[in-house]
Each structure stands twice: as structure tokens, then as C-alpha cells.
Amino acid sequence: MDDIARQVDGARKGDEAAYRALYERFRPVVVRLLEAFTALDADDREDIVQETFTRAFRALPRLKAAAAFPGWLLAIARNRALTASELKGNRQRTRQDFAAELPETAVESLVPDSLRAELDEAVVRQLIDALPEGSEKDTVRLFYVDGTLSTREIGERLGVGKSTITMRLERFRARVKRELVVRVLRTRGGVP
Amino acid sequence: MTHLTPATFSELVKDPAAHPELLAHLAQGCEVCDAFLAAHVDAFDGPVDALLLSLAPRDAVRDDVAWARFRRRFLRPAVQRRWAMLGAVAAALAVAVGVGWWWRAPVDETGVKGAVKATLELQAAVRVEGGRFEALAPAARVDAGGVLVFRAQSNVDGVGRIFLQRGDGPPKEVGAVRVRAGLHELERDEGLLGVDLSGEAGRVTVWVVASAAPVTAAEALSALQSGGTSDVAVARIEVLVEP
Numbered sequence: 269m270d271d272i273a274r275q276v277d278g279a280r281k282g283d284e285a286a287y288r289a290l291y292e293r294f295r296p297v298v299v300r301l302l303e304a305f306t307a308l309d310a311d312d313r314e315d316i317v318q319e320t321f322t323r324a325f326r327a328l329p330r331l332k333a334a335a336a337f338p339g340w341l342l343a344i345a346r347n348r349a350l351t352a353s354e355l356k357g358n359r360q361r362t363r364q365d366f367a368a369e370l371p372e373t374a375v376e377s378l379v380p381d382s383l384r385a386e387l388d389e390a391v392v393r394q395l396i397d398a399l400p401e402g403s404e405k406d407t408v409r410l411f412y413v414d415g416t417l418s419t420r421e422i423g424e425r426l427g428v429g430k431s432t433i434t435m436r437l438e439r440f441r442a443r444v445k446r447e448l449v450v451r452v453l454r455t456r457g458g459v460p
Numbered sequence: 461m462t463h464l465t466p467a468t469f470s471e472l473v474k475d476p477a478a479h480p481e482l483l484a485h486l487a488q489g490c491e492v493c494d495a496f497l498a499a500h501v502d503a504f505d506g507p508v509d510a511l512l513l514s515l516a517p518r519d520a521v522r523d524d525v526a527w528a529r530f531r532r533r534f535l536r537p538a539v540q541r542r543w544a545m546l547g548a549v550a551a552a553l554a555v556a557v558g559v560g561w562w563w564r565a566p567v568d569e570t571g572v573k574g575a576v577k578a579t580l581e582l583q584a585a586v587r588v589e590g591g592r593f594e595a596l597a598p599a600a601r602v603d604a605g606g607v608l609v610f611r612a613q614s615n616v617d618g619v620g621r622i623f624l625q626r627g628d629g630p631p632k633e634v635g636a637v638r639v640r641a642g643l644h645e646l647e648r649d650e651g652l653l654g655v656d657l658s659g660e661a662g663r664v665t666v667w668v669v670a671s672a673a674p675v676t677a678a679e680a681l682s683a684l685q686s687g688g689t690s691d692v693a694v695a696r697i698e699v700l701v702e703p
Contacts, residue, residue: 284531287534288527288531289520291526291527291530292520292521292522292523292527293520295521295523295526296518296519296520296521297510297513297518300513300518301509301513311636318529318530318533321530321534322530322533322534325534326534336506336507338506338510338514339506339507339508339509339510340506341506342505342506342509342510342513343502343505343506343509344506346505346506346509347502347505388511389511389514389515392511392512392515393515412512412513412515412516413515413516414516415513415515415516415518416516438498439494441498441508441509441512442494442495442497442498443489443494444508444511444512445494445497445498445501445504445505445508446486446489446493446494446497448504448507448508448511449486449497449501449504450483450486450487453472453473453476453483453486454476454483456476457475457476457477457478457483458477459476459477459480459483
């Protein structure tokens, strides 16, 4: 059992030290995720961090595989951030409308408990390397690989606005997601 | 060309091998299908984010203040969720503030005319059973069911870090509010700041450390302990909570 699984297991039993270990380990990751949501200010992000961990910890008994905790936690954070961004921007929430058309069980059954077998860091680095040299590749490298600059700082360095940085990151993220879906489907269908 | 839609995606998920052309199309990259996956297939979002963010690993960060704040909210919710913005009562509080019946007249100014030293004064009122508000005298006795709200008089436009001290225990940071120059209620984005005293007993002190420029938690605590600096104003409200 690795560290995460051990901490999740401890938290499920109500061990406060395990809760704290998970909180301190993944809070920086959640904060980094939220930095890509430019509609949110610092107060919004802090509120979402608190809400994310509260929801995640209360729902821990429903988490099937402890190893899936990081992705599960980040999915909660992303969902909360999207909702907050949409409310703040007074935009229509079309995601839920459309998602209602999809048979949920079919999609969920597609996702294994842990996707490490289908896609690892090396594959993502290959996807980054395959990007044409230019501003999009620089953006992805600075945000995800270097990982220290905020979207505003990256925008300043590259001479574009925060929203442009967000758009580039989302475009790359969509490629990674597509690659993951394709690999899972091929594995599932036995398609080379 | 067939793109991903709810119907085609469902078919693909059911039997990938039966739709080699669509799978090949997806693998080649298609903006329409990427948009579909990005917007409507949420189940992969978490794993994708976890993978991307693992490219620049982040060390665990020990943060006693952040943990204490979260712990109050999560681990002991029935007793310790006192620093929530009390949305349900915010409207009533706003009416009360608008009427102003529970505020005493502003006390005398403490800032020295022409000086640049940051100043801050606090007044507090307590919302008691039945929804009434009562202005508080210094070191007032209040019931544990009360909720404290605050009015500030300041020459600072910035942020106020809130500390809570029980008895002679160490002050613990529990949140932040906006502070403005002039007379105003302390509030956050959600509404007025409310401090729920349920579960408290004995002497409770609420400290506000205000500054125009952000200060670290350690700097705020240092200013609190020294009574403030030229740039950081400190004020407090002390009550005696009776169970």
C-alpha cells in the first residue's frame, strides 16, 4: 500500500493525522489547478480549496480505490471552480444540460479506478514535445512543467492576456484527455 | 465525417472494436470531438488534471493556520463552524445596519490629524435570540448562542486578518475581511462577517490586524502582539461568553 492509499485508509477511519497529511500534501496541487481559472480571485480560490477538501473528506467512504484519490479530489475542485466561474461570469451552465443526454453509467464504466496504465507522465511529455515550437508549447511548459509562474506571470512573459493563457492550457488539456480516452477505448476493445 | 455526439460516443464506449473509423478519427485529433470530450465527458477530468499537475511535483506544505482553519470547518463542524458567513442572517443584519439602531455613535477619533499611522477602531454588536441586536460594551457578557458582528472605523484601505483568542491562549488566525477607510461594517464577499459563539465559554477576544499592503501571518501576529506598527493597525473586541 503506498503513502496515499495509507493516508486515505487512515482518513476513512477518522484519523486526524491522516486527514492533515492528505490536506497538506494535496492543497498545493489544488491551488495550482485553480490558478488556471482566471475568473476566480484569491478569495474565490481559497473558498473552493476549503469546499473541495470538505466535500472530498465527507465523501471518502464512496471512493472505490484509494489510489484514485488525487484525480477524484481534482475532479471535485475543477467542478467547483467551473461552477464558481460560471456563476461569476453569469454564463449559462450548458455542461449539465448536455451531460444529461449521456448515459452516465456507460461513461463511468469506461473509466478504470486508476488510469496510470493507460497514460503516464512520459506520454504527456511526448505530447508536449510534439507541439510545434511556439507560444502554445511555451505556455504549456511554463505552467505544467516549470510549474512556478501564475497564468498572469506567464501572460506577461509571453506578451498576452491571462485568458489567452487559459485558452492555450485548455486546448492542450483537451489533447491529453483525448489521448487518454483513445488509449482506454483501444485497451477495452482490444484495438491496436 | 462522423464526430462524437452523445449517441456516437455511447456506441463507441459500448463496443470500441465495432467503430474503428470513429476511433481512428478520434485518435487523429479533431477539434469538434475534442470540444465534445472537454465539455461533456467529465469522468476523465480528474485523472487528466492529476497527470498534468504531476509534471511539476509539489511538496507537502505544513501550514498550521490553513490546517486550523480547515479543521474548524470540517472536523468539528457542529461546534466549530463559527466563522462562516452567515448568509441566512445576512439580510437581517443588513437591514439592521441600514437602520443603524444597534450601533452606538462612532467613538472619538484616535488617528492623529496629519499623521500617516494606520488606525483602526472596532465596535461590536451581538445578535441574540429572537433576531435582536445589542451593542456591546467593553468586556460585555454574552450568551453562547449569540453571533458577533463588527463595525470598523479606519484610515486603512486593505485587508484585515482576523484572529481569535480564547482566554490567555495564543491568538489563532481564522479568516480575513476587507477594511476600508472610514466607517463601515466588516464583511467578506458573501456578506457581513459573523462570529458564532455557540460552543464557546469564557473570555473570547477577536482581533483585527489591518494593513493596506498584504502582510504575512507571522508579521500580522507580531503586529498584534506589539499593539500595531505605523503601517499595521490592530484592534480587538473582548467578550465574556456565558454558556
